[in-house]
């Protein structure tokens with residue numbers, strides 16, 4: 001059963017809107033950031049990672065974002081171009097705003113944290129003037145990363161993109177992508193997350209992210225109540241992730257499909273979410289059954305957990321499928337059957 005029908009006549013598969021930044025991941029990991037001395041630089045930011053992920057899987061991606069007018073801004077644009085991502089809607093900041101920087105701390109395979117430098121972050125300078133209807137109309141889907149709603153002018157730009165997507169039947173994917181930085185209050189998060197969630201065809205988030213989104217509605221829901229609420233509001237698929245416990249996709253017809261994480265030798269704790277979104281959405285765009293989308297998402301998430309980088313380590317579709325074949329031989333099926 002296909003839960004979502006994309007307009008296959010459109011040239012672009014997906015536009016990613018929001019944060020593009022730089023990740024600095026320690027090469028001398030398994031110690032604290034206080035002690036780490038050597039870092040490798042990667043393109044970062046959740047929607048940017050997903051753009052690279054989906055481009056490597058073979059999808060035609062475009063990015064709607066803002067970068068600094070300096071060497072780092074050039075680095076990310078050139079990296080995207082090398083990956084075949086359309087950069088025609090990435091513009092430079094004009095008032096000296098700088099790309100956000102993320103220093104990651106990898107204390108152990110299971111304990112990681114991130115430290116973000118996001119004062120006057122370039123990505124949050126995206127403005128309504130940067131959003132044009134034709135671009136959105138030409139894409140099958142638009143992914144909105146929740147952090148883009150944290151501040152003006154990016155907040156209004158995001159809501160403008162959302163309106164054009166709704167008007168033109170461009171499917172809206174909302175990756176709640178909660179990052180505490182740049183938000184003025186929990187109420188602001190609940191207000192803006194829920195505005196977008198109410199209009200999304202697909203919502204992806206962790207339990208904590210749904211709790212934040214629902215804080216002014218009816219806090220304390222369980223997963224089934226959350227999924228039913230958002231599907232009653234018009235969503236076709238609601239994905240709730242539970243880290244190492246696995247994840248479930250709830251569909252508008254009242255069904256749910258669960259997948260366990262693939263066993264893997266973890267290197268770090270982050271990056272899984274972006275790997276997951278890349279393959280899950282790839283599967284949907286390919287017209288796969290939802291359980292196959294989940295299997296690919298969970299597999300790619302595990303591959304990212306085992307890698308040093310996020311964007312740079314995104315695999316090809318063949319590599320994800322090979323990983324699934326090998327894992328199934330060793331460990332059996334990851335589909336959690338009721």
Ligand SMILES: Nc1ncnc2c1ncn2[C@@H]1O[C@H](COP(=O)(O)OP(=O)(O)O)[C@@H](O)[C@H]1O
Nearest residue numbers: 241242243244246247261262272273298301302
């Ligand atoms: N240790 C792990 N081993 C294998 N897969 C994992 C591991 N931790 C997380 N994952 C996978 O990554 C996905 C996303 O992780 P999660 O922590 O839920 O989201 P996020 O990274 O966005 O915070 C999970 O649903 C799971 O499939």
Ligand SMILES: O=C(O)C[C@@H](O)[C@H](O)C(=O)COP(=O)(O)O
Nearest residue numbers: 044045046270271272273274310
């Ligand atoms: O999203 C960011 O700005 C930082 C990412 O580039 C980072 O590497 C990361 O934390 C990925 O996290 P996840 O995929 O949500 O686990």
